[in-house]
Amino acid sequence: MFFDWGTPVRSLSYLIVGAFITLGLTLAIFFASFFFGTVVGVVRHNKRHLVLYVLASAFVELIRNTPALVQIFLIYFGLPQFGILLSPVVAGVIALTINNSAYISEIVRAGIQAINKGQTEAAQSIGLSRFNIFLSVIYPQALRNIFPAMTNQFIMIIFGTTLLSTLDVRELTQRASILNSETFRTMEIFVFVLLMYYGITVLCSFVLRWINRRYFPQANAM
Amino acid sequence: MNLSAVWEYRIVIIQGFLVTLQLSGLAIICSTLFGFLSGFFLSGPSRILRYPFKIYVEVFRGSPLLLQLFMIFFGFPYLGIPITLFQTAIFVFTLYGGAYIAEIVRSGIESIPKGQFDAAASIGLTYPQTMITVILPQAMRVSLPPLVGFYIGLIKDTSIASVIGYMEVVKEGQAVINVTSRPFDVYIVISILYFIICYPLSLFVTWIERKTQTL
Numbered sequence: 357m358f359f360d361w362g363t364p365v366r367s368l369s370y371l372i373v374g375a376f377i378t379l380g381l382t383l384a385i386f387f388a389s390f391f392f393g394t395v396v397g398v399v400r401h402n403k404r405h406l407v408l409y410v411l412a413s414a415f416v417e418l419i420r421n422t423p424a425l426v427q428i429f430l431i432y433f434g435l436p437q438f439g440i441l442l443s444p445v446v447a448g449v450i451a452l453t454i455n456n457s458a459y460i461s462e463i464v465r466a467g468i469q470a471i472n473k474g475q476t477e478a479a480q481s482i483g484l485s486r487f488n489i490f491l492s493v494i495y496p497q498a499l500r501n502i503f504p505a506m507t508n509q510f511i512m513i514i515f516g517t518t519l520l521s522t523l524d525v526r527e528l529t530q531r532a533s534i535l536n537s538e539t540f541r542t543m544e545i546f547v548f549v550l551l552m553y554y555g556i557t558v559l560c561s562f563v564l565r566w567i568n569r570r571y572f573p574q575a576n577a578m
Numbered sequence: 579m580n581l582s583a584v585w586e587y588r589i590v591i592i593q594g595f596l597v598t599l600q601l602s603g604l605a606i607i608c609s610t611l612f613g614f615l616s617g618f619f620l621s622g623p624s625r626i627l628r629y630p631f632k633i634y635v636e637v638f639r640g641s642p643l644l645l646q647l648f649m650i651f652f653g654f655p656y657l658g659i660p661i662t663l664f665q666t667a668i669f670v671f672t673l674y675g676g677a678y679i680a681e682i683v684r685s686g687i688e689s690i691p692k693g694q695f696d697a698a699a700s701i702g703l704t705y706p707q708t709m710i711t712v713i714l715p716q717a718m719r720v721s722l723p724p725l726v727g728f729y730i731g732l733i734k735d736t737s738i739a740s741v742i743g744y745m746e747v748v749k750e751g752q753a754v755i756n757v758t759s760r761p762f763d764v765y766i767v768i769s770i771l772y773f774i775i776c777y778p779l780s781l782f783v784t785w786i787e788r789k790t791q792t793l
Contacts, residue, residue: 421776422769423734425741426748430769433755434762518642522741529645536648542656546649554640 363541364548374531375552381449381517381527386510388453393460398490400461401468412461419458425519427451432523444523452516456509463505467498500572507564511557528552583758584767591764594750595771601746602733602775605671609732610725612672613679618709620684631680638677643738646670651742667739675732682728686721687713723787730779734772747771 364371399405399412419427431454432447442450471494479489521530532549536542584591619631638646647670654661661669690713698708740748751764758764 417777417780418769418773421730421734421780422772423737423748425737426765426769426772429748430762430765434765437760437762515642518644519738521644529642529648532645533648536652540656543649543653546645546653550637550641550645550649553642553645554637557640 359544360541361544361548363539364535364545367535370535371528371531371549371552374526374528375556377525378514378517378527378529379556381445381452381520381525382510382513384449385452385456385513385517388449389456389460389513390506392453392457394464394495396457396461397464397468401465416458416461419455420462424452424455424516425522427455428519428523444520444525448517448520448523448525452513452520455516456513459512460506460509463502463509464498467502467505468494470501471497503564503568503572507561507568510560510564514553514557514560579763579766580760581763581767583760584754584763587754587758590750590754591747591767591771594745594747597744597750598733598736598746598771599775601667601671601736601739601744604668605675605732605736606729608668608672609675609679612676614683616676616680617683617687620680621687623705634673635677635680638673639681643670643674643735644741646674647738647742663739663742663744666742667736667744671732671736671739674735675728678728679725682721682724683717686717689720690716719790723783723790726779726783726786730776730783733775733779737772 396412396416399408400416403409428448428451431451432442432444435442435447475493475497476489479493484493517525517527518529520527521533524530526534528549532545536545539545616631616635619627620635622628647666650661650670651663651666654666687709694712694716695708698712703712736746737748740746740752743749747768751768755761755764
């Protein structure tokens, strides 16, 4: 038995395109679920609108207690039962956005709840509207608290996109599988791609930590 | 939605669900044992033992589970080592879960003030004695909520074993879909089954978090 590490190296451009597709999917899912997660988290942070609160809670609990893979299958294979046909990429991005929105909403909710009540009262006393209180006083502070958790969630989304290979989305994992069935250099390819994923996660968490230091400098002073 | 077609094949789905439960249980037990061991070495005094575990935890937390499954399931036969689906699943879930649990255990141990170690040393306890009788009981208070939270994740992650062909509930569900052509109904039923297992555990996490916070 000898290893031929040239096999993955010769297909490096093919794999790097896959890595960029993985990254693109991750960014799309991250920003979409950041938006929806914030909305759900805000609804859930107090019980002012009870109906919305119950609906949002049911959504979060249902999504967080079922596997992402089943959610992906439910949307891609399940919806055609009602005549709704989605492409693999669209179905996958929708499913993973729904999935991650639930997780991010919990992060956002905890972040909002950690902000001192005095901040809201101070903002009220200078006459800010409820929307402005949230947008310009509460949320920026919450964002600073939740940034490390969001970094973590970003990495989890990278790993989540590997599940889209089951729908034949040509991201990094699927490209590794295709390359494997073409060359049968199994161990070389999978170890190489595993290390590529490791490199991507290290790089991403490095960049996100830099953003954290750059834009939320006081978070480190505290 | 019409569940009567799925009801007809309930035996198949229940059988798959039992396999999911079995795999989840084994994955939890094996990864807990290995994770605690790794966690001890990670926070232990020996640098020579610490580094290999550090690299292991870094790599297995820094790469996707699906790729780890592929690597072992297709890679081992390639190296001339025969491996079954069951062995692959247990092996990979042990390593994957062990890496995350090691980190949970390590951060639990490191949350204990150094004075506790010094006090234990001053009454003549050895390092293993200190860990088991002094540090671990206190560390578990910190580690238990994330640990049970991770178990929920692990139970859900067993669904990924279906991709390499493990006949658990998702894979059995696909067989039912092939006969009934009712994918939505089958996946809804499977979701409900997962929910029944995971939701009580989530409630337990919330409960235990509240309980340990007040202490």
